[in-house]
Structure formats: C-alpha cells, structure tokens
Amino acid sequence: MNHIYFAGYDAQHPDDFIFDVPEGYDCYLLLLTTTPARFWVNGQTEEYPAHCAILYPPRRRIWYGASGQPYGNDWMRFTSDEPFIRHFPLPACPFPVSDPAYCHSLFQLLIWENARLPEASVPHRQDFHNPPQGKNTSSDAHTPAQGKNTPSDAHTPAQGKNLLSDAHTPAQEKNSPASSDIPAQGRLSPTDFPVQAQEKASLAGPDDQIISQLLRILFTKLQSDVLHHAASPHDHDLLTLRRQILNAPQLPWSVSEMAAQLHVSPGHLHLLYKQKFGISCMDDVIDSRIRKAKDLLVFSDHSIAEIAYQAGYQNVEHFCRQFRRLTGQTPGSFRKEHTGP
Secondary structure, eight states: EEEEEEEEEEEEEETEEEETTTTSSSSEEEEEEEOEEEEETTTTTEOOOOOOEOOOOOTTEEEEEESSEEEEEEEEEEEOOOOHHOOSSSSSSEEEOOOOHHHEEEEEHHHHHHHHSSSSGGGGGSSSOOSSSSBBBOOOOOGGGGOOOOOOTOOOOOTHHHHHHHHSOGGGGGTTTGGGGGGGGGSSSSGGGGOOOOOOOOOHHHHHHHHHHHHHHHHHHHHHHHHHHOOOOTTTHHHHHHHHHHHTTSSSSHHHHHHHHHHOOOHHHHHHHHHHHOOOOHHHHHHHHHHHHHHHHHOOOOOOOHHHHHHSSSHHHHHHHHHHHHHHHHHHHHHHHHHOO
C-alpha cells in the first residue's frame, strides 16, 4: 500500500538553503534536483550536478542544500510496502538521472492523481507532521554543525507549484516568521484532513491503482539509472534533442545546428547520438520525416507535393527517392495499398 503525504514540484530556494533533519522522517523522502546541490554522504558534504535523485529511507539522516546558487527540486514524502521501494539498490545516496524531464512529468502525474483521492483516503496530517527535531536553515555552512538555526520556509516556497502541503517543514518551525510568507492558498490546514489520528483508510480505488502504477514506473526508471549507470553529462540534452526531432521532423535540421545546441562538435554529436539511440541524428530526422509522410498519405487527401513539403522536403523528387529507398514503394503506391481503391 502506498500513501503520498506531501509532495511538490518546481520548488525553489535561495542560494544559502540547507535542509537538515538529523534523525530523518518516519517515511520515505524522494528528491529530484533541478539544480546543482550538496548532500551529506558518508560523513561529509559532497557536490552533485543538477538532475540527480536521492531516496531517503525512514529514519535515515537527511542533509542537503544549495551549492552556491538558487536550489530547486521536485520532492515527495510517502510510505510504501512495495518491494521495489523497500529494496531500492542505492538508498540515501544521490545518483544522476538519465531522463529528468520524464521523471518530472511522473512527479506531476503523481501529485495530480493524489489530489483526486477522496478525503477519507488521506492519512491524518499529524501521522508524519512531527519528524524528529532537525534544522531547516539557510546558511553557507559546509557541515550541519556550522549551520545557523534561522527561520526558513523549508521545502515549500511560494514559488513551488502544485504543492500538496507545506509539511516538508519540520514541525517546530511551522510558526516561524518565514512560514507566514507562504500564501494561504498554497497550503492545506490541519482541518483539511480527517480528525482521527489513527485512520488508515483502504486505498483500493482506481485512483490509488494509478498512483501505484506511476510509482512503479518512476522507480523502475530510477533503478535502471542506478544499475546500468545510464546517465552521462549529455543524456538530458540528447533526450531533449530527440524529442524535438520526433515532434517536428519537418524543421530544417542540420548536424551543425544540432551540435551547437549541445555545445559539441558535429563529429562528437554523431558519436554520442548513435551510442545513445543506435541511429545517427540525421537518419533519425529522415526516419521521422518518412513516418510523418506515411501518416499523411493514409489519413489525409493532400497531394504528394504538399505531403513532401509538410514532412520537411523542399524538393518532391528528392522526397520520392528517399521514400522509395526506405520503404520499397513510391508514395503513390503506398497510399493506394493502405487506403484501397
């Protein structure tokens, strides 16, 4: 069974942000960073690049903060008895995420689906609103001992989107001056939750099944990154580029412009792209254009010349030659075969 207690995405914090809960929470905390960050790992703080994830198990020390610039992340506090979460291969240690945009979308879907659950399905706020005493400070300290115990808006700034609650803040700091800066509409009050502290409603409805499946997809993706070390410094940019190609193959793509987008040489881009996707970037463009042309040939009555133009070809003869080379048919014969007389 899974319970998402508090979550948010696109949270933003100042460049001196530090979050410190020495005894951890009674639940899991999952973070997906959108900026560089510092984490307390193996007895010392270490710097990590943007687009890293970390899963803190229950009662595990939590310490992380900004790395000399504003800090941002997606975050979720939850409980689960799923084996793929309980036996996650790299707990309490950051690791690079190969497809942060995909994981960010899953965070959004989880938050939206959790908001659909009936009130009776939401565990009482106080079950997990009183973590062991910790500090949520803003400081330039490099170790927790050096941090200043100053008020902070914790993990739910006003800039954060679709936050389920402001309860990522340790309970002893909820009434700090900074917490009053959070707009009321961005938080849920205790009266928004059931009053029975021990209520454990069954989450067997379709919305909970969706949440369980989304968690499984998210953790399958994260576990793959841990086990196969799939992430590289260029993975995020390569995935973004490929999505752009697949979404708009008709654009005037060129290797030099794509390489400039990734700040690499054309030769290096060719190598990186083929290693990642098993196809060169220009072959991917051509394949995507032909797929688009096939769709238009079957599901539109446009002329072949118009279809060639919409698929990104300025010359209809060149389009016909490339189409036949890749499909073994002319555009006209393909249309006739798939649409009938």
